Amino acid sequence: MSDDLNVFCEELDSCTGLRISIALLRNVENSKDVKAKVMSGSLQCAVIKASLIVDPCQVVVAANRAAIGLSTGTMVTRSVYTELLFNLSISKNISQSLIKFGVHEDDQDILVATFDKQDASSIDSVLSEIVGRLVPLSELRNICDRKLVCKSYKVGDLEAKTTTLLDSVVSRIATSEFVSH
Amino acid sequence: MSTEFQGFELIKQGAEGRLFRGSYLGKPTIVKERFRKTYRHPDLDDYLTKERMKAEARAIVRSKAAGVRTPSIFLVDFERRRIYMEDIKPSITVKKFITDSLLGCSGEDALGKIKPVALEVGSIVGKLHAHNIIHGDLTTSNMLYSISEDGQITVTLIDFGLSHVENSAEDKGVDLYVLERALLSTHANADKLFPIIMQSYKKANNKDSKTVLDKFEDVRARGRKRTMVG
Numbered sequence: 176m177s178d179d180l181n182v183f184c185e186e187l188d189s190c191t192g193l194r195i196s197i198a199l200l201r202n203v204e205n206s207k208d209v210k211a212k213v214m215s216g217s218l219q220c221a222v223i224k225a226s227l228i229v230d231p232c233q234v235v236v237a238a239n240r241a242a243i244g245l246s247t248g249t250m251v252t253r254s255v256y257t258e259l260l261f262n263l264s265i266s267k268n269i270s271q272s273l274i275k276f277g278v279h280e281d282d283q284d285i286l287v288a289t290f291d292k293q294d295a296s297s298i299d300s301v302l303s304e305i306v307g308r309l310v311p312l313s314e315l316r317n318i319c320d321r322k323l324v325c326k327s328y329k330v331g332d333l334e335a336k337t338t339t340l341l342d343s344v345v346s347r348i349a350t351s352e353f354v355s356h
Numbered sequence: 357m358s359t360e361f362q363g364f365e366l367i368k369q370g371a372e373g374r375l376f377r378g379s380y381l382g383k384p385t386i387v388k389e390r391f392r393k394t395y396r397h398p399d400l401d402d403y404l405t406k407e408r409m410k411a412e413a414r415a416i417v418r419s420k421a422a423g424v425r426t427p428s429i430f431l432v433d434f435e436r437r438r439i440y441m442e443d444i445k446p447s448i449t450v451k452k453f454i455t456d457s458l459l460g461c462s463g464e465d466a467l468g469k470i471k472p473v474a475l476e477v478g479s480i481v482g483k484l485h486a487h488n489i490i491h492g493d494l495t496t497s498n499m500l501y502s503i504s505e506d507g508q509i510t511v512t513l514i515d516f517g518l519s520h521v522e523n524s525a526e527d528k529g530v531d532l533y534v535l536e537r538a539l540l541s542t543h544a545n546a547d548k549l550f551p552i553i554m555q556s557y558k559k560a561n562n563k564d565s566k567t568v569l570d571k572f573e574d575v576r577a578r579g580r581k582r583t584m585v586g
Contacts, residue, residue, distance in 0.1 A: 333423040342428040349429040350413045
């Protein structure tokens with residue numbers, strides 16, 4: 176069990192029996208290594224480009240869809256972690272979604288997410304592989320590139336005036352399979 | 357078929373489905389679950405339900421893009437026939453807001469209190485129609501009133517179960533007619549409210565308010581249904 180205050184956990188839909196753990200790291204020095212290990216499957220987690228994330232809730236909603244896909248056998252990508260990245264994106268193009276929301280070799284701010292059974296968290300062992308500074312998720316406020324988020328989720332000025340960015344983003348993630356933006 | 361689910365409380369039962377309130381993904385949540393209609397062929401029933409859920413979720417997202425506050429959507433689950441969405445808290449229906457305001461003070465004072473909300477209602481309906489979104493069930497029970505600490509009024513539109521996207525002056529006219537009827541039937545002093553709503557409606561839907569208002573007059577003269585044939 177992780178008792179670190181900097182790790183955010185949330186129960187996912189009860190039909191999945193899973194929960195998600197999320198942590199934010201800055202000044203990451205070995206992004207290239209981490210990315211290679213995640214892609215080879217030796218590191219079981221999703222590494223997300225932090226500048227595209229408004230709030231942990233954005234990851235939770237996408238992760239929930241991925242976990243339901245896993246438990247109902249309706250995933251469209253190979254693992255629940257690629258499914259999470261794919262669900263974060265409103266594009267139907269899998270490889271582009273993974274490139275867009277995944278971590279690049281020179282990214283220094285990264286968000287790590289693991290799916291866990293109720294009683295154990297594997298995020299600590301994942302975090303031990305990453306050379307970087309663990310910071311509170313509230314720091315997303317300073318990292319998130321809101322302009323880029325608006326562009327990626329196609330949020331216009333009219334909408335931004337009345338609806339919070341998190342609301343816009345989450346609602347698009349939940350409806351991306353049948354709403355074209 | 358599951359009837360109850362963990363931690364959720366049944367709050368409303370209608371002809372088409374049920375509403376539950378609870379917590380989901382750490383957020384206050386409303387779940388709208390549609391019934392299986394056993395009198396229909398199962399495949400047809402699945403298809404119709406799926407299409408209606410899509411239409412509802414689509415209208416909610418489109419309304420946001422049009423600059424209208426609607427609940428966040430957390431999950432659309434066709435398998436379980438449920439839409440999980442944000443429970444707007446704290447809020448009361450605009451219907452209750454108007455009733456309470458009229459109850460509390462004399463005519464003039466009440467109108468002064470209600471006016472900003474009426475203007476907001478007109479503005480959101482105007483924005484919807486300017487983007488060709490027809491709500492389909494525009495009553496004051498489907499509008500939620502909330503006020504922030506700094507006094508900012510928000511009206512959130514809910515229940516898009518009957519909505520569709522169409523550039524039809526007729527349908528927009530019917531939307532307005534339904535709203536007028538809803539006001540008149542529930543609030544005694546509503547005759548003063550509707551003109552205020554229309555005033556801001558015209559501003560928000562400058563583009564085609566003239567044609568819509570002409571249609572609205574037609575609808576008013578004959579009622580909601582176009583023909584009496586068949």
